[in-house]
Amino acid sequence: xxxxxxxxxxxxxxxxxxxxxxxxxxxxxxxxxxxxxxxxxxxxxxxxxxxxxxxxxxxxxxxxxxxxxxxxxxxxxxxxxxxxxxxxxxxxxxxxxxxxxxxxxxxxxxxxxxxxxxxxxxxxxxxxxxxxxxxxxxxxxxxxxxxxxxxxxxxxxxxxxxxxxxxxxxxxxxxxxxxxxxxxxxxxxxxxxxxxxxxxxxxxxxxxxxxxxxxxxxxxxxxxxxxxxxxxxxxxxxxxxxxxxxxxxxxxxxxxxxxxxxxxxxxxxxxxxxxxxxxxxxxxxxxxxxxxxxxxxxxxxxxxxxxxxxxxxxxxxxxxxxxxxxxxxxxxxxxxxxxxxxxxxxxxxxxxxxxxxxxxxxxxxxxxxxxxxxxxxxxxxxxxxxxxxxxxxxxxxxxxxxxxxxxxxx
Amino acid sequence: xxxxxxxxxxxxxxxxxxxxxxxxxxxxxxxxxxxxxxxxxxxxxxxxxxxxxxxxxxxxxxxxxxxxxxxxxxxxxxxxxxxxxxxxxxxxxxxxxxxxxxxxxxxxxxxxxxxxxxx
Numbered sequence: 001x002x003x004x005x006x007x008x009x010x011x012x013x014x015x016x017x018x019x020x021x022x023x024x025x026x027x028x029x030x031x032x033x034x035x036x037x038x039x040x041x042x043x044x045x046x047x048x049x050x051x052x053x054x055x056x057x058x059x060x061x062x063x064x065x066x067x068x069x070x071x072x073x074x075x076x077x078x079x080x081x082x083x084x085x086x087x088x089x090x091x092x093x094x095x096x097x098x099x100x101x102x103x104x105x106x107x108x109x110x111x112x113x114x115x116x117x118x119x120x121x122x123x124x125x126x127x128x129x130x131x132x133x134x135x136x137x138x139x140x141x142x143x144x145x146x147x148x149x150x151x152x153x154x155x156x157x158x159x160x161x162x163x164x165x166x167x168x169x170x171x172x173x174x175x176x177x178x179x180x181x182x183x184x185x186x187x188x189x190x191x192x193x194x195x196x197x198x199x200x201x202x203x204x205x206x207x208x209x210x211x212x213x214x215x216x217x218x219x220x221x222x223x224x225x226x227x228x229x230x231x232x233x234x235x236x237x238x239x240x241x242x243x244x245x246x247x248x249x250x251x252x253x254x255x256x257x258x259x260x261x262x263x264x265x266x267x268x269x270x271x272x273x274x275x276x277x278x279x280x281x282x283x284x285x286x287x288x289x290x291x292x293x294x295x296x297x298x299x300x301x302x303x304x305x306x307x308x309x310x311x312x313x314x315x316x317x318x319x320x321x322x323x324x325x326x327x328x329x330x331x332x333x334x335x336x337x338x339x340x341x342x343x344x345x346x347x348x349x350x351x352x353x354x355x356x357x358x359x360x361x362x363x364x365x366x367x368x369x370x371x372x373x374x375x376x377x378x379x380x381x382x383x384x385x386x387x388x389x390x391x392x393x394x395x396x397x398x399x400x401x402x403x404x405x406x407x408x409x410x
Numbered sequence: 411x412x413x414x415x416x417x418x419x420x421x422x423x424x425x426x427x428x429x430x431x432x433x434x435x436x437x438x439x440x441x442x443x444x445x446x447x448x449x450x451x452x453x454x455x456x457x458x459x460x461x462x463x464x465x466x467x468x469x470x471x472x473x474x475x476x477x478x479x480x481x482x483x484x485x486x487x488x489x490x491x492x493x494x495x496x497x498x499x500x501x502x503x504x505x506x507x508x509x510x511x512x513x514x515x516x517x518x519x520x521x522x523x524x525x526x527x528x529x
Contacts, residue, residue, distance in 0.1 A: 126499060173521050174411045176498035184500065 014058035017067055018051060025068040027140050028111055031118035033075055035177040040121075040139060040167045042079065050075035068111055115140060116228040117177040119221075122166075123192040124175045131166040132195045133202075138163055140224075141217045151202055151214055179229075186234075186292075193238040193294055196221045200242050204249065205395060215249065218242055236285035237295030243278030244301035247271040258400035262304040275305065293325040300334075312342035329358035337368045345376050363392035367402055374409045382409055412453065412522040413502040414493050418486040419515025421460060438510030446494060446505055457490035486515055493522070 026047070033043035050071045064070040122135040130152070137143045137151075149159035169175070180188040196218050203214025222239040229235060251269035254260050282298045300318050303311040319335030333355050340348020349372050352365070359365035370385035386406040393399035425431035446452035466481045467474060480487055489511065496502040499519070506517040 124499075126503075173519075174413075174496075174498045174502075176500050178498070178500070180500065 010062070011055075011059040014055060014063055017058065017063050018054050021067040021071065022051060023142075025071075025111070026142055027115055027118070028113055029068060029072055029075065030139050031114040031177075032072060032111065033079065034121070034139075035114050035117050036076075037079055037083075038174070038177060039171040040118075040135075041164070041171065042082070043075075044139075046075040046078040046082065047071065049078045072111060113228060114177070115224065116179055119192055119225065120179055120188060121170055121175055121177045123188075123195045124170070125188070125191050126173060126175055127166050127169060129195070129198070131162055132191070133198050134159060134162055135166045136195055136221070137199065137214075137217060140221065141212075143212050143217070147212050151206060151212075189232070189234060190293070192225070193222075193234060196225070196238060197241070197294075200246070204245070204252075215242075215246055219246060231288070233285040233288040233290045234292040234294045236281050236288075237292060237298045240278045240282035240285060241294055241298035241301055243274045243281065244298055244305070247274035247278060248305070253397050256400070257397055258404055259395070259397040260401065263309045267305075270305070278302070291321065293322055296322045296325070310341070312338055316342045329355040330362070330364075333359060333362075333365055333368060337372070340372045340375070345372060348372055349376065361392060363389050363394065363398065366392060367398075367405075370402075371405065374405075379409055411498070411502075411524070412493060412495055413499075414491055414520050414522055415502070415506045415509065416488060416518040416520065417490045417492075417509060417511045417515060418518060419489050419511045420485045421487065421489075422485075423514040424511075435510050438508075442505075442508040442510070445508060446492065449505075451494045451496055451501075451505065452492065453495055454493040455491065458488060461487040489515070 029047055030040065030043050033047060034040045037043050037046075053074055054067070054071060058064065058067075119136060119140055122139060123132040127135070134148050134152070137148050138145065143151075145160050145163060146156050148154075148163075149156045152159065154162075199214050199221065200218035203216070203218060206214060219239075219242050222235070222242050226232075226235045226239050247270050248262060248265060250271070251265035251267070252260060278298070279302060282295065282302060285295050285298075296318050300315055300322075303315045303318065306314075316335060316338035319331060319338050322331050323335060333352065336348045336351035336355075338348075339351060349369070352369050352372065355365060366385050366389035370382050370389055373379075373382035373385055383406060386402055386409075390399055390402045390406070393402060425435045443452070443455065446455075461480055464480045464487075465476060465478060467476050468481075469475070492505070492509070494502060494505055496505065499521075502519050506512070506519050509517050511517065
């Protein structure tokens with residue numbers, strides 16, 4: 001005989017269960033609802049309404065066997081009601097047909113994982129790069145608007161507007177919640193992985209006292225994508241890169257707060273488990289014999305941790321390979337540095353000059369040039385270049401590192 | 411959904427009539443048209459005469475002002491358009507990529523407003 005006596009204990013149990021369900025299943029529910037409604041805002045709204053209903057229903061009638069399934073069914077019903085009231089669009093008719101077709105409705109005990117479709121919609125190239133990142137963090141990782149705003153040093157309202165604009169564009173322009181076909185796969189996957197990497201690098205330079213650690217979120221996303229689409233070498237490459245660079249995270253700043261390049265870091269502070277996992281994932285990827293930019297970048301990250309120091313000849317070969325995929329000034333700059341550090345200082349320095357115009361406001365260009373000038377004994381030019389780099393440093397840690405270098409050549 | 415594919419280009423960049431490049435350019439357009447027709451997505455398509463034929467009009471303080479040329483000072487002008495019916499933006503973008511002017515101009519893809527006269 002089920003307990004049907006309403007009371008504070010019931011209400012508290014209902015609230016706790018709802019809380020936990022929304023924490024663990026929210027992104028999966030938003031993914032399924034968005035895919036059929038083709039509208040993230042609407043999906044979030046009806047899920048929120050379903051959660052409010054859950055609080056009363058579960059408190060009164062006891063908690064359901066599948067809380068997530070219950071929320072999904074109720075959210076879908078609420079979506080049908082809303083769409084019937086406002087059916088102005090032909091798209092709505094399609095959504096209604098999908099929602100009311102019971103064959104397409106998932107069994108309440110089995111909720112399919114449609115998060116990859118959600119990720120591809122959030123990271124669609126028709127959206128601004130920063131919006132892709134923000135929307136992925138909001139809908140897939142479940143960060144609040146305030147948390148995302150803080151990570152990107154934006155005001156809450158600015159970030160809120162960015163998120164609503166992006167959601168509105170997805171709905172209005174018919175950006176599909178779909179996994180791209182083979183002809184678009186490589187390009188679209190690269191856009192997704194680039195967004196994940198941008199989340200990672202933002203976390204990497206942020207202070208560690210944020211409520212949500214973006215490096216952790218990026219690793220979560222890379223693992224999730226790898227799980228939803230196993231055996232793809234570029235996804236594995238991105239995961240390996242995040243693990244390998246992430247392994248050095250707590251060694252990247254010296255005790256006095258200055259940035260440290262990998263060859264000056266305390267290796268004892270590197271995360272051995274992450275390195276081992278990263279190398280294993282990268283080896284698996286490379287064995288598939290389909291090289292791509294993320295695998296190459298992961299291999300570069302790995303070579304920076306070679307014993308006893310960075311394997312510069314190998315790094316220069318990797319950058320030459322990366323150039324074929326991404327002929328960007330930054331890749332060119334890194335390739336030039338690798339050539340110089342591998343032994344050919346003159347050639348490295350002359351290659352660096354090729355990117356002078358494109359990277360004139362890019363601190364690492366000035367810092368790399370300063371370092372190579374100092375190594376080639378051109379002290380005055382090196383000092384001046386360090387001065388240029390310090391002026392353009394974006395973090396205190398980088399400025400400290402550059403000042404230390406400048407002092408060392410005096 | 412209905413999408414308009416707006417073709418913007420700089421006429422100076424377009425292949426010249428009578429060159430092999432021009433023939434290739436037109437062949438590309440015929441192929442794009444054929445593909446859109448055979449896929450059953452083509453609703454309408456027109457090309458515009460040159461920008462030198464453009465006349466612009468505005469009303470200022472109740473008075474109509476007419477002037478020569480296009481309104482905006484740009485190098486890329488609207489040269490033509492397609493209206494297609496496609497299931498989603500990705501499908502629309504696939505058709506837009508068939509348009510030969512994408513090689514030197516820009517194809518802007520915009521969904522049409524969806525009026526439902528019934529309600």
